[in-house]
Amino acid sequence: MQAKLSVVALSVAAALAMTACGKKEEPKPAAAPAAPAPAAKPVIVVKLGHVAPMTGPQAHLGKDNENGARLAIEELNAQGLEIGGAKVSFELLAEDDQADPKQGSIVAQKLVDAKVQGVIGHLNSGTTIPASKLYSDAGIPQISGSATNPKYTQQGFKTAFRVMANDVQQGKALGEFAAKQGAKTVAIVDDRTAYGQGLADEFRKSAEAAGIKVVATEYTNDKATDFKAILTKIKSTKPDLVFYGGMDAQGGPMAKQMKELGIKAKFLGGDGVCTPEFMKLGGEATEGNYCSLPGMPLEKLAKGPEFKDKFNKKFGAEIQLYAPYVYDAVLVMADSMKRADSVDPAKYLPEVGKTKYDGVTAVIEFDEFGDLKGGAISMYQYKGGKLEYVETLGGGAMGAVKEAAAEVKEAAKAVAGAAAAAGSDAVKSGAEAVKGAAEATKAAVEKK
Amino acid sequence: MDIFLQQIINGLVQGSIYALVALGYTMVYGIMGLINFAHGEVVMIGTLVAISVAGTLIKAGVPVALAGVNGLAAAVLVCMALGWGLERIAYRPLRNAPRLTPLITAIGMSIVLQNVAMIVWGRNYLTFPHLLPKVNFEFAGAHFTAIQVMIVGVSGLTMAGLVFLVYRTRLGMAMRATAQNPQVASLMGVNSNRVISAAFVIGSALGALAGVMVGTYYEIAHYQMGFMLGLKAFTAAVLGGIGNLAGAMAGGILLGIIEALGAGYIGDLTGGFFGSHYQDIFAFIVLIVVLMFKPSGLFGEKTGDRA
Numbered sequence: 001m002q003a004k005l006s007v008v009a010l011s012v013a014a015a016l017a018m019t020a021c022g023k024k025e026e027p028k029p030a031a032a033p034a035a036p037a038p039a040a041k042p043v044i045v046v047k048l049g050h051v052a053p054m055t056g057p058q059a060h061l062g063k064d065n066e067n068g069a070r071l072a073i074e075e076l077n078a079q080g081l082e083i084g085g086a087k088v089s090f091e092l093l094a095e096d097d098q099a100d101p102k103q104g105s106i107v108a109q110k111l112v113d114a115k116v117q118g119v120i121g122h123l124n125s126g127t128t129i130p131a132s133k134l135y136s137d138a139g140i141p142q143i144s145g146s147a148t149n150p151k152y153t154q155q156g157f158k159t160a161f162r163v164m165a166n167d168v169q170q171g172k173a174l175g176e177f178a179a180k181q182g183a184k185t186v187a188i189v190d191d192r193t194a195y196g197q198g199l200a201d202e203f204r205k206s207a208e209a210a211g212i213k214v215v216a217t218e219y220t221n222d223k224a225t226d227f228k229a230i231l232t233k234i235k236s237t238k239p240d241l242v243f244y245g246g247m248d249a250q251g252g253p254m255a256k257q258m259k260e261l262g263i264k265a266k267f268l269g270g271d272g273v274c275t276p277e278f279m280k281l282g283g284e285a286t287e288g289n290y291c292s293l294p295g296m297p298l299e300k301l302a303k304g305p306e307f308k309d310k311f312n313k314k315f316g317a318e319i320q321l322y323a324p325y326v327y328d329a330v331l332v333m334a335d336s337m338k339r340a341d342s343v344d345p346a347k348y349l350p351e352v353g354k355t356k357y358d359g360v361t362a363v364i365e366f367d368e369f370g371d372l373k374g375g376a377i378s379m380y381q382y383k384g385g386k387l388e389y390v391e392t393l394g395g396g397a398m399g400a401v402k403e404a405a406a407e408v409k410e411a412a413k414a415v416a417g418a419a420a421a422a423g424s425d426a427v428k429s430g431a432e433a434v435k436g437a438a439e440a441t442k443a444a445v446e447k448k
Numbered sequence: 449m450d451i452f453l454q455q456i457i458n459g460l461v462q463g464s465i466y467a468l469v470a471l472g473y474t475m476v477y478g479i480m481g482l483i484n485f486a487h488g489e490v491v492m493i494g495t496l497v498a499i500s501v502a503g504t505l506i507k508a509g510v511p512v513a514l515a516g517v518n519g520l521a522a523a524v525l526v527c528m529a530l531g532w533g534l535e536r537i538a539y540r541p542l543r544n545a546p547r548l549t550p551l552i553t554a555i556g557m558s559i560v561l562q563n564v565a566m567i568v569w570g571r572n573y574l575t576f577p578h579l580l581p582k583v584n585f586e587f588a589g590a591h592f593t594a595i596q597v598m599i600v601g602v603s604g605l606t607m608a609g610l611v612f613l614v615y616r617t618r619l620g621m622a623m624r625a626t627a628q629n630p631q632v633a634s635l636m637g638v639n640s641n642r643v644i645s646a647a648f649v650i651g652s653a654l655g656a657l658a659g660v661m662v663g664t665y666y667e668i669a670h671y672q673m674g675f676m677l678g679l680k681a682f683t684a685a686v687l688g689g690i691g692n693l694a695g696a697m698a699g700g701i702l703l704g705i706i707e708a709l710g711a712g713y714i715g716d717l718t719g720g721f722f723g724s725h726y727q728d729i730f731a732f733i734v735l736i737v738v739l740m741f742k743p744s745g746l747f748g749e750k751t752g753d754r755a
Binding site for chain 1: 451667
């Protein structure tokens, strides 16, 4: 009896230990020796680390990110970039953080020890934030294509950059959008990750500011598949809208289970659920609902369709979500090295901050925190198994310019109106109108 | 009240799934005293095989019902072979090794199976084809579907079938004899190797059945789905008294209902201090309390040392 019980106890302990450490499967590309130097030109190998979950529930997104990085690196190597008089060959060290903050720090340390010259990633905010300290201490520049939690760039690290709008911008846009859709009450669910929680908090602020009442707040985790219990509770509060801060693997089944429970509320989410996977998992329950993505839709960008073709051809797979951003992140890093004419992190780091790079996803410029300048947020609707572009909200610089232009137009109209107004006594009123127009223009420019 | 009833239904269905998986754990433990941690992965492989077979057949124009039956049959066969192979390759050579060794091997096999599944089926989520028509019922304000009714029914029937097998057939008698003392049983002419293989094969077939149920219910599958499911089912088996068939069933359903009620009411009970993400606390507090007062689980002692 005693022995048997100890086996049970042991097993419980082993099981807990397993949950604690997760699975340790780390794809480790062997550090290939530098290709033999052709003739005179020396070749330097630049090692870039890439971190994303390659196993676990978000492995599909991790693979997508890695593909984006691989595409960029292959193109760079094909171009035969020269930095500091030497030919540069880029090499990707891909690591798996399992979307787990603890594992994220372990692989970050591994990359630091491997003396990588730069890091692309991580995918999740929850893993990016703790890892960014290690990179900062080692002076290694880090560009994430998908970590949207504002905290990442607010820690005062000079090495932390992101090429995507953050969740303050996204949460604000989502809250305003919900109000515009006529929602009066909302239930908020998040997955308790840095990303999900951060986005849900920003959404709450914005929704409450827009006069929407939050009637329920529920939580799940990023590994769950059953949401019936929390949805049943939400049902009793009868919200107009259910907002989910989290990823597609949970969002899809959640939307489906909402329908099964007879909840009539609309579903709204951020970039984590704005994926083809979400619609696949949620089925018809996703139809007609909305989600947001930082940036502009790929089809509307000058280099978007070309990137999509390249990607599909190379990997035989659809872009899941962040691949174009990760692709840009790699190119921004290479561009900074080129401008600094050095692959030494200490030398090219200052250049990263001065980036002005015309990438696939946007013209990338960083503010003093390392955040993308003027990140736009686009809303999409799930329609017939496809994401349909609805509108672009916020969008810092672009939006302000557009507004300014509109106001100048108004002013011009006023001038024209004044000119058309009756004859010579209109001179005075005409002058006033011009003054008004000038003021309007001034105000518009100031706004910008 | 309708909310309470809905939570009970949610918990009952979730619990039936746990119970179905827990039966596989408890059966192997009852006979060998081994916790087969790879059982969750057997369930996962069952789901994925069913998706592949049923999905391909539906695409080829086979009627949905027939495709579903074929998918289930394929899943059961593959998992039976897998269970037999696991025992033969991973556990039999360690039959007389210290208790810790097969346990670690089981964890190792679980990781191997996960990664094999990742290579075969990929990292993406797979959607399970619609096998059953979506029929919704409403009872006193609570909603439930035909699939949920089926899950509860199937797990009840399965347990009844297993009890019949263990207590009313010759194989069952051999199993009970092996459980009591493998050496003596083999002296009495029981081929204990065959009995243990049979336990693994039957347990894995149940795992496949559970996998197909999980697949039809959530309509989603992934190579890592077996891990948490296996852990919860293992908890259910311990709660009910591991090694005891009725205990696994009761433990599973109890765990499911505690979880659902926990998630539904923990916020109200603690004035919002604990949110619904603490739902597992309820389940594990109950587990700890039960183990403190009844160290062998709720039904563990009724059957003595081994099932």
